[in-house]
Amino acid sequence: MELRQASDTTVDGVPIHGGTEVVPLLRAGLLRAETLVDIRGVVSRGVADGRIGAGVPLAEIECDPQVPEVLREACRLAASPQLRNMGSLGGNLLQATRCWYWRLNWPCRLHDGDECFAREGEHREHAIFANDFCASAHPSDVAAALLALDATLTTSRRELPLAGLYRLPTDDDRRTTTLDPGELILDVRYDKPDASVYLKAMERKRWAFPLVGVAAVRRGATTRVALAGVAPIPWLLDGFESAAPLPRNAYKVDVAKALVKRATAAVAG
Amino acid sequence: MRLDVNDHAYELHCEVGTTLAEALRDELSLTGTKIACGEGHCGACTVLVDGAPVLSCITLAHAVGDAKVTTIEGLREHPMLRSFVRADALQCGFCTPGQVVSAVALVEARPEPTTEEIRHAMAGNLCRCGAYPKIEEAIRTWRD
Structure with a gap:
């Protein structure tokens, strides 16, 4: 394996920024790379009004007063202080699921297998929406906050709404993002909200992935709510009618409903 | 490669993929830094890189560059x-x-x-x- 410094945003190899996801995946054999490309020199680290470089570490976003509350709080409640010092905004959006079957390299559907082991097995922390094909839960608090903010991403090849970064895995395409190999997220933009909040239920009070994360953003009379930890991708909430909990994660529906109620009340004008 | 650790400049040879924790312990004999979970969960391997706490067990030694590393020995x-x-x-x-x-x-x-x-x-x-x-x-x- 070799490590190269990126000289521009054309990357031929596996991009690495903070390494908090790439390094553990490499070491676990879940990611293979002949060439790692260190992109820290080519991805923006600036925070300006309504725009954040994808290279900004979560620890900086967490305490920047220009950043809307929903995103600051999502960063503050994500991971541990060390990981927030290392991990970038862009990398956080691209983190893989915490599904233990996937992490233990079981031949599940995300690994191109033909079974979702979580559906019949241990799925206490898994998805309650869109979990038919794969019940993994998307762990990014930050993605839920940006989805609620209706943020726009600029990549090295295009501009797209944050919602367009993610896709539900299907039989013929198991990916959960739409990013092409070598395509880099460069920055994130959003319009300022009138009010916003992020609430998170965790297994313990700090340093845990979301069982349910709820981001609520109000602009004028419209409130947009997005959830983390409830579907294979960050989930824009359109009611609970489509929820299909598994036998041991139905509690997530109750938790999500309660947090959504609290979050919408907190941002009400 | 070079590493600046506790205000000493070290020259060392290790393969790409070696973590900072492994380089500190195995190459520089700075064994105060501990490896417990080895996957970035527990914080036992915490060192400072340019003053900020990071997890040396999931930091690539080759990615540290010119940054100043401070370990418990420092x-x-x-x-x-x-x-x-x-x-x-x-x-x-x-x-x-x-x-x-x-x-x-x-x-x-x-x-x-x-x-x-x-x-x-x-x-x-x-x-x-x-x-x-x-x-x-x-x-x-x-x-x-």
Whole structure:
């Protein structure tokens, strides 16, 4: 394996920024790379009004007063202080699921297998929406906050709404993002909200992935709510009618409903 | 490759993929930095890179570049060490180097942290012996 410094945003190899996801995946054999490309020199680290470089570490976003509350709080409640010092905004959006079957390299559907082991097995922390094909839960608090903010991403090849970064895995395409190999997220933009909040239920009070994360953003009379930890991708909430909990994660529906109620009340004008 | 550790410049040879924790321990014999979970969860391997606490077990040695690394060995003279001893802030001691490194970064930024600030800043350092109340006390009283 070799490590190269990126000289521009054309990357031929596996991009690495903070390494908090790439390094553990490499070491676990879940990611293979002949060439790692260190992109820290080519991805923006600036925070300006309504725009954040994808290279900004979560620890900086967490305490920047220009950043809307929903995103600051999502960063503050994500991971541990060390990981927030290392991990970038862009990398956080691209983190893989915490599904233990996937992490233990079981031949599940995300690994191109033909079974979702979580559906019949241990799925206490898994998805309650869109979990038919794969019940993994998307762990990014930050993605839920940006989805609620209706943020726009600029990549090295295009501009797209944050919602367009993610896709539900299907039989013929198991990916959960739409990013092409070598395509880099460069920055994130959003319009300022009138009010916003992020609430998170965790297994313990700090340093845990979301069982349910709820981001609520109000602009004028419209409130947009997005959830983390409830579907294979960050989930824009359109009611609970489509929820299909598994036998041991139905509690997530109750938790999500309660947090959504609290979050919408907190941002009400 | 070169590493700047505790104000010494070291020349060393290791393969790409070697973590900073492995380089510190196996190449430089700086074994104060501990590897416990080895996957970025527990904080035992915490070191400072340019003053910020990071997890050396998932930091690639080759990605450190010119940044200044501070390990527990570089904090020998820091009053936080004595404070951990005074408060009896450990049992088995395996997590202690990481705890001290995180605690030093906190008080360098905020010399009089509140309880909430201590808990927030120390959340990434797990202690299986459960010495948390004493660790909190050590940080609260570090200048006594």
